[in-house]
Amino acid sequence: MTEYPLDGTGAVPAAEIAAAWDRELPGVPTSSIGVITPLWRVAKALADERRRTLRRLGIDPATLDLLSTLRRAGEPWTLTTRELAERCLVTAGAISQRVARAEREGLVTRSPSTASRRAVSVMLTDRGHEVVRRAVRGLLAHEETLVANLAPGERRVLGELLEKLGEGVRGGGGRDVPLEPPARSRP
Amino acid sequence: MTEYPLDGTGAVPAAEIAAAWDRELPGVPTSSIGVITPLWRVAKALADERRRTLRRLGIDPATLDLLSTLRRAGEPWTLTTRELAERCLVTAGAISQRVARAEREGLVTRSPSTASRRAVSVMLTDRGHEVVRRAVRGLLAHEETLVANLAPGERRVLGELLEKLGEGVRGGGGRDVPLEPPARSRP
DNA sequence: AGGTCTATGTTTAGACCTAAACATACAGGA
DNA sequence: TCCTGTATGTTTAGGTCTAAACATAGACCT
Numbered sequence: 062m063t064e065y066p067l068d069g070t071g072a073v074p075a076a077e078i079a080a081a082w083d084r085e086l087p088g089v090p091t092s093s094i095g096v097i098t099p100l101w102r103v104a105k106a107l108a109d110e111r112r113r114t115l116r117r118l119g120i121d122p123a124t125l126d127l128l129s130t131l132r133r134a135g136e137p138w139t140l141t142t143r144e145l146a147e148r149c150l151v152t153a154g155a156i157s158q159r160v161a162r163a164e165r166e167g168l169v170t171r172s173p174s175t176a177s178r179r180a181v182s183v184m185l186t187d188r189g190h191e192v193v194r195r196a197v198r199g200l201l202a203h204e205e206t207l208v209a210n211l212a213p214g215e216r217r218v219l220g221e222l223l224e225k226l227g228e229g230v231r232g233g234g235g236r237d238v239p240l241e242p243p244a245r246s247r248p
Numbered sequence: 249m250t251e252y253p254l255d256g257t258g259a260v261p262a263a264e265i266a267a268a269w270d271r272e273l274p275g276v277p278t279s280s281i282g283v284i285t286p287l288w289r290v291a292k293a294l295a296d297e298r299r300r301t302l303r304r305l306g307i308d309p310a311t312l313d314l315l316s317t318l319r320r321a322g323e324p325w326t327l328t329t330r331e332l333a334e335r336c337l338v339t340a341g342a343i344s345q346r347v348a349r350a351e352r353e354g355l356v357t358r359s360p361s362t363a364s365r366r367a368v369s370v371m372l373t374d375r376g377h378e379v380v381r382r383a384v385r386g387l388l389a390h391e392e393t394l395v396a397n398l399a400p401g402e403r404r405v406l407g408e409l410l411e412k413l414g415e416g417v418r419g420g421g422g423r424d425v426p427l428e429p430p431a432r433s434r435p
Numbered sequence: 436a437g438g439t440c441t442a443t444g445t446t447t448a449g450a451c452c453t454a455a456a457c458a459t460a461c462a463g464g465a
Numbered sequence: 466t467c468c469t470g471t472a473t474g475t476t477t478a479g480g481t482c483t484a485a486a487c488a489t490a491g492a493c494c495t
Contacts, residue, residue: 073320073335075407081320086384093391096403097294099410104291105337106417107284112483123451133260133268143473148260150292155452157475162450179460179473197273204280210416215409216283220262222398222406223286229397230293299453310481330443342482344445349480366443366490 075099096226107207114203118196125200127159128168128193131185138185141174145183168192262286283413297394298387305386307379312387314346315355315380318372325372328361332370355379 075098079091111122120128130148131138142160146153160183163169168189174180185193208216262285266278298309307315317335318325329347333340347370350356355376361367372380395403 072337078320081322082384082388085319085322086381089385089388090392091388092400092403093388093395095407096395096398096410097391099407099414100287100291100294102337103410103414103417104287106414107287109483110417121450132272133265135268135272141473142475150259150289151451152453153474154454154476158451161475177460177473181474194273197269198276201269201276201278201280204284205277207417208280208283208413210419211283211409211413213279215412216279218405219409219413220282220286222402222409223283223290225402226395226398226406227286227290227293230290230297230394232397296453308480328443329445338481339483340444341446341484345481348445364443364491368444 072102107204110207111200111204114200115196118199120192120196123159124163124166124168125193125196127156127163128185128189129197131169131183132190132193132197138190139182141180141182143180163189259289294391294394298391301387301390302383305383307383310346311350311353311355312380312383314343314350315372315376316384318356318370319377319380319384325377326369328367328369330367350376 075095078098079094082089082091082094108122115122115125126149127145130145131140134140140148142153142156145160146156149156149159151159160169160171164171167186170184170186172182172184174182211219262282265285266281269276269278269281295309302309302312313336314332317332318327321327327335329340329343332347333343336343336346338346347356347358351358355373357371357373359369359371361369398406
């Protein structure tokens with residue numbers, strides 16, 4: 062049997078989740094659920110769609126993120142691994158692995174940077190250019206249809222609210238995680 | 249050196265990304281970027297925060313998702329693996345692995361369902377109850393502070409727009425991924 | 436009864452990520 | 466010059482997920 066994560070059918074509405082916690086664990090603050098739950102579901106649905114779309118286009122999301130970051134950088138389509146880690150928002154270790162995979166497939170080359178001997182320059186190959194061009198065109202065309210549900214004004218508002226939420230999250234919110242003394246039995 | 253994904257500092261603004269594609273690959277539709285890029289960044293920032301918070305609370309996100317889904321189900325805190333897969337939105341294979349790990353740690357038990365011989369019932373243990381109680385309290389308290397940046401009205405609007413976007417995404421958008429014939433050289 | 440289709444779980448291979456340990460390369464001061 | 470601290474990359478261990486192959490168990494039809 063081929064598996065697939067069940068679509069929305071089985072997803073419990075966020076409001077029900079909040080109500081369930083309020084019932085099962087009275088006193089917990091549940092107001093974040095109405096935002097965070099739908100956000101994660103959309104993010105997952107988008108990630109699933111993107112994975113499927115890119116699969117048809119012959120590439121995986123992590124590799125495309127790498128290649129498109131190089132492509133967007135403009136001539137000479139070269140960045141150090143440090144710059145890549147910053148722009149892709151993943152650890153240097155993850156970049157190291159992504160680059161190793163892409164290099165194996167002939168999509169990028171790795172060479173000591175001219176500027177510093179400890180830096181490594183990653184450059185898009187001709188084959189990498191071709192792959193990223195095809196994939197980005199196909200992907201953006203598809204994702205355009207995914208957001209078509211929202212009117213331009215709604216998209217703008219959504220984008221702005223997400224940016225604002227992001228500031229709060231990256232700020233780390235209040236620095237608290239109220240810890241309780243470990244207990245033994247169920248209340 | 250301890251690694252960490254760089255915070256927002258290195259993140260290129262979504263508008264710049266769209267402008268870069270418009271310049272580098274003229275003609276591609278870029279209007280989805282203003283929504284999808286901030287959405288993914290917030291989702292990642294939230295996932296990172298949650299991972300760190302739960303680490304302090306002694307549990308990982310996947311296991312808490314499993315335990316809290318059982319806890320929210322109410323008495324007798326038991327679901328089949330199928331129901332778990334539907335509610336957690338991951339494949340049955342992933343649930344199988346999550347349950348195996350949680351069982352190893354004594355947080356749940358696995359037993360043949362009374363209703364059907366092919367189904368498997370997963371039940372929260374007393375230890376599982378205690379762990380989920382502590383973790384959910386700590387997590388929701390923390391996440392409450394993460395969304396504090398948004399006024400109640402903004403949260404409501406954001407939640408609604410996300411739900412609406414979700415419908416479009418799960419619908420799969422238009423069924424198109426315009427494929428081009430593979431080419432050889434860079435344009 | 437027998438055959439076929441579907442539902443439910445488990446296992447495995449392959450990707451991917453983070454966190455932490457290493458390994459260098461510099462830079463700046465004593 | 467030597468030492469120490471910091472910046473840059475790579476490697477490895479452990480965890481997580483999907484996709485696909487298996488293995489049963491029921492259901493339904495003839």
